[in-house]
Amino acid sequence: MINLTLYKREMKSSVKLLVIFAAIMTMYVSIIITMYDPEMMETLDGFVEVMPEIMAAVGMEAGATSLLGFMISYLYGFILLVFPMVFCILRGNGLIAKYVDRGSMVSLAAAPVKRRTIALTQMAVLLSGILILLIYVTGLEIAVAQSSFPNELAVSELLKLNGGLFCLHLFIGSICFAASCIFSDTKYSIAFGAGIPSLMYILQMLANAGEEAEKVKYFTLFTLFDAEGITAGKGSAVAGAAVLAVGAVAMYGVGIAAFSKKDLHI
Amino acid sequence: MDKTDIINIENLTRDYGNGKGIFDVSFQVGKGEVFGFLGPNGAGKTTTIRHLMGFIKPKSGACTINGHSCWKESDVIQRTLGYIPGEISFFDDMTGAEFLKFISKYRGIGCNSRQKELMELFDVNPKGKIKKMSKGMKQKIGIVAAFMHDPDILILDEPTSGLDPLMQNRFVKFIGEEKGRGKTILLSSHIFEEVERTCDRIGIIREGKLVTVDSVEELRKRHMYPYTVTLDSENEAKGFAKAFDGKRDGLKVTVTAKQSLEDIFMHYYGGREDD
Numbered sequence: 001m002i003n004l005t006l007y008k009r010e011m012k013s014s015v016k017l018l019v020i021f022a023a024i025m026t027m028y029v030s031i032i033i034t035m036y037d038p039e040m041m042e043t044l045d046g047f048v049e050v051m052p053e054i055m056a057a058v059g060m061e062a063g064a065t066s067l068l069g070f071m072i073s074y075l076y077g078f079i080l081l082v083f084p085m086v087f088c089i090l091r092g093n094g095l096i097a098k099y100v101d102r103g104s105m106v107s108l109a110a111a112p113v114k115r116r117t118i119a120l121t122q123m124a125v126l127l128s129g130i131l132i133l134l135i136y137v138t139g140l141e142i143a144v145a146q147s148s149f150p151n152e153l154a155v156s157e158l159l160k161l162n163g164g165l166f167c168l169h170l171f172i173g174s175i176c177f178a179a180s181c182i183f184s185d186t187k188y189s190i191a192f193g194a195g196i197p198s199l200m201y202i203l204q205m206l207a208n209a210g211e212e213a214e215k216v217k218y219f220t221l222f223t224l225f226d227a228e229g230i231t232a233g234k235g236s237a238v239a240g241a242a243v244l245a246v247g248a249v250a251m252y253g254v255g256i257a258a259f260s261k262k263d264l265h266i
Numbered sequence: 267m268d269k270t271d272i273i274n275i276e277n278l279t280r281d282y283g284n285g286k287g288i289f290d291v292s293f294q295v296g297k298g299e300v301f302g303f304l305g306p307n308g309a310g311k312t313t314t315i316r317h318l319m320g321f322i323k324p325k326s327g328a329c330t331i332n333g334h335s336c337w338k339e340s341d342v343i344q345r346t347l348g349y350i351p352g353e354i355s356f357f358d359d360m361t362g363a364e365f366l367k368f369i370s371k372y373r374g375i376g377c378n379s380r381q382k383e384l385m386e387l388f389d390v391n392p393k394g395k396i397k398k399m400s401k402g403m404k405q406k407i408g409i410v411a412a413f414m415h416d417p418d419i420l421i422l423d424e425p426t427s428g429l430d431p432l433m434q435n436r437f438v439k440f441i442g443e444e445k446g447r448g449k450t451i452l453l454s455s456h457i458f459e460e461v462e463r464t465c466d467r468i469g470i471i472r473e474g475k476l477v478t479v480d481s482v483e484e485l486r487k488r489h490m491y492p493y494t495v496t497l498d499s500e501n502e503a504k505g506f507a508k509a510f511d512g513k514r515d516g517l518k519v520t521v522t523a524k525q526s527l528e529d530i531f532m533h534y535y536g537g538r539e540d541d
């Protein structure tokens with residue numbers, strides 16, 4: 001199904017990026033979780049009162065009562081959406097399009113390895129990267145929360161929440177991957193692979209910010225990730241996550257089929 | 267199709283517009299044969315080879331290797347095929363040694379690899395990042411990568427580009443030895459002499475069309491003109507023979523005028539010149 005030699009090489013190239021993103025998220029996650037403090041909450045709520053649009057745009061709302069609610073407000077609106085997304089964009093482009101664009105795909109294609117196997121391997125590399133990143137974040141969140149505020153965090157709800165987040169990033173990754181497979185030019189691969197998710201995030205910010213712009217939420221897939229809904233076990237939120245997962249499977253399929261059938265001018 | 271034909275191309279056409287592409291190309295390469303694929307840059311050599319490698323799907327016509335479709339069963343074909351790409355582009359982040367090790371494992375080659383023998387033959391120094399290697403060294407790494415799994419069929423796209431004359435000679439000799447071991451070889455080039463020295467038959471392609479397929483002997487007869495001149499003294503004759511690479515017989519020296527590749531094309535195109 002996948003070529004292990006290629007998988008190992010690609011995972012090795014993922015390591016550097018994973019370490020960088022893990023470091024950035026470690027910083028934000030630990031700072032923000034340790035900021036949870038009923039008194040501090042008032043300060044943050046103060047910010048929300050002073051500049052409601054800006055705080056709402058990055059998904060931060062006032063009045064979170066529990067630690068998890070606080071985390072949803074201050075981590076799941078920007079940091080845990082954007083950083084894994086940037087990882088998907090960078091890695092997605094490097095997995096297929098860069099090889100084709102530079103011509104080094106020759107070394108991979110001129111071997112008794114099916115193109116489908118090459119694409120599946122590269123997909124597995126991206127999925128592994130996303131999974132490692134989110135598992136790390138989950139572990140980090142639990143560790144920081146437990147050490148700072150013992151027994152404050154609802155762990156099972158956090159797991160549900162991060163399951164939903166995984167579906168979202170699975171889908172974002174699938175867009176980047178499909179773009180990487182479809183376009184032989186990194187120019188276009190990046191334009192679509194980075195452009196579509198970024199545009200959707202900007203629409204999400206718009207939708208969060210203003211009442212008139214709220215309709216924009218129907219044009220962005222981030223809407224399907226409903227953090228509060230998932231922790232509360234709301235049916236619509238779970239369905240949204242399921243739609244993201246199904247969409248991801250479809251997009252990975254599209255990418256693999258496109259790469260298997262396209263002409264390689266290498 | 268003859269039973270001994272390994273590579274079989276039939277009416278292969280791929281039109282890129284503006285007269286670019288390949289048009290109705292057909293030829294066969296038999297078992298144990300070295301076939302020279304000759305043409306100027308942009309004539310369609312690489313496009314034809316990409317079809318054989320399964321990189322491009324034929325728009326019309328077909329190509330097979332060992333009876334397998336080059337597009338649908340390329341993974342089967344690749345098991346016994348070695349390929350030197352026209353443009354060498356490896357993984358820049360690896361050293362030569364790492365790259366060869368990677369390819370061996372990726373292809374699933376066991377320990378019966380010819381890698382060491384080939385590296386000695388071509389003086390390959392695989393230390394150092396590929397990014398920093400000279401064009402010639404990269405080319406030599408490409409040669410090792412193409413031959414190390416001892417494939418039966420070889421597709422070589424301008425394999426000597428970037429090699430110094432010494433290495434070119436070594437390569438030509440090596441191709442002769444591989445032919446002796448029964449390998450089927452398709453060698454593309456834009457240098458007539460190189461093909462002439464290694465190949466049994468030559469196909470000439472120009473502007474995407476196969477102009478002629480002929481044995482080297484036939485082409486040589488047709489495009490080389492011997493002249494015999496008589497000189498005044500033996501010393502002069504010796505000098506003349508040396509200077510013009512001729513054959514001396516007493517005072518007589520026979521020199522051969524070779525038509526340039528372009529002249530040969532002109533011959534097949536009736537002097538038409540439109541590019």
